[in-house]
Amino acid sequence: MEDCGALFATERYGSGESWHYVAKDGAMESTRDGREDEPRGSSFGGLLKSVFLPQGYPESVSGDYLQYQFWDTVQAFSSSLSGTLATQASLRGVGVGNQEATVAAATVTWLLRDGTGMLGRIVFAWLKGNKLDSEAKKWRLFADILNDVAMFMEILAPFFPAWFTFIACTSGLFKAVVGVAGGATRAALTVHQARRNNMADISAKDGSQETLVNLAGLLVSLILIPLVTDNPALTISLFFLFTALHLFANYKAVRSVVMETLNEERLGIALRRFLHDGRVLTPMEANRQEPVFLGFRETLPIKLGVRLQEVVQSPEELRLALMRKGAPFLLGITNGCVRVCLAAHAHTRDEIRAACQAIWLSDVLSPSRQHGGLSGMVHKSYKLMDTEFDAFHKGLEAAGWDVTRTLLDWDEWRLEWKPKIR
Structure with a gap:
């Protein structure tokens, strides 16, 4: 031998x-x-892997990375083709190919559209910027749906010349919202995917993947353009086909994401199951049940991190509230909303407990009818968490949840109160 x-x-x-x-x-x-x-890297497959996947893949990324990127690639390709159809319609609408159209008129239309979009970006970021981390899946899907609506408006705009500028500006506004929501939620998902503080590498490789997809879309578009020119019926038919593929791929993409951090939806799903049968859902199980569409709440709204005056109205109410076993938060129900005032020394564990109480109250109190004895319900929520929260929190850790940080939508107000209130 x-x-x-x-x-x-x-x-x-x-x-x-x-x-x-x-x-x-x-x-x-x-x-x-x-x-x-x-x-x-001598093989072609190894070369592709090193060019388009983060270093250390698959250990350096989350377990849902490949599935998400697959569906994200499909949606990007279909969106690229839809965008080509929309761009062609926009150019035709501003007068490309029309001898009667003037450069000045086309320029004014384009400037108005861009200006509307710039204002829209600022306003949307101001109103909803803090929601894009806590509800990344919902806003990611919303952005892609709104993008399809904007492109459909661009395709229809040339058929309504009297309203073209208005439609173009509205479409530009929608696309501005898409840019803010899509970019911010992509960043939030990159934070989730990064397992070795390699967010920059993941983001760079995601850009490479998107560039390759757009290049493929460009090549297909070169074949499509001669076919759809002066053929509105075919343009709209192809647009609906690509849009259907785009929306389906986006839905599958956000559904494939399994986030281990707790937001209000995931915490509520896990808490309800625990109170029902004592079992704590894993991140995979809870993420499967998490809604991914923005919708109206059927329970009382919740506001976390509010000012003291939104929870109690007098020193006597504050004195009674502080009789609760030294919990580092105050909780109340005012104007049809569950509100939580957080102490300055509260930790992440306290934030999770406060949110659990607020979610329980929101579930048991319907917004469609008046309730008496609200202070009694608040007291009951404290007693419930006194007996159940420790086991629930330990169960979250054991099930694989990251309880060292949260994506709960806390505002910045923090309170310090005196030991005794006269």
Whole structure:
């Protein structure tokens, strides 16, 4: 039998490569998983992996990365084709190909559209910027739906020349909202996917993937443009086909995301199941049940981190509220809303408990009817959490939830109160 030498070292490159070093005849030889030595990345598949996937994949990213990126690629490709149809319609609407159209009129229309979009970006970021982290899935899907609506408006605009400028500005406004919501939620998902503080690498590779997809879309568009020119029926038919694919891929993409941090929806789903049968759902189970469409609440709205005057109206009410076992938050129900005032020294665990009480109250109190004895319900929520929260919190940790930080939508107000209230 041939002497294979004595193994003296083994090294790995993530899960992709394993090398063995042996001493043989006074020299060092290396083999890769029992095969002959070959340079890393020499195969075409290895080259593609290094160009388009983050370093250290799959260990350096979340477990849902590949599935999400697949559907994200499909939606980007279909959106690219829809965008080509919309761009062609916009150019025709501003007068490209029309000898009677003037450069000045087209320029004014374009400037009005861009200006409306700029204002829309500022206003939307002001109104909803703090929601884009806590409800990233919902706003990601909303952005893509709104983008399709905007492109459909651009396709229809040339058929209504008297309203073209108004339609173009409205479409520009929608696309501005899409840009803010899409970019911000993409950043939030990148934070989730990064497992080695490699957000920049993931973002850069995501840009490479998107560029490749857009290049493929460009090549297909070169074939489509001659077919759809002066053929409105075919343009609209193809647009609806690409839009259907786009929306389906987006839905599958956000559904594939499994976030281990708690927002209000995921915390509520886990809490309700725990109070029902004592079992804490895993992140995978809770994410599957999390709604991904923006909708109207059927329960009382919740506001976290509000001012003291929104919870209590007098020193006597504050004195009674502070009789609760030293909980570092105050909770009340005013004007049809569950409000939580948080102490300055509260920790993440306290934030989760306060949110649990607020969610329970929101569930048991219907906004469609008046309730008496609200202070009694608040007191009951404290008693419930006194007996159930410790076990629930431990269950969250054991089930794989990240309880060191949350995506709960807390405002910035924090309160310090005196030990005694006269």
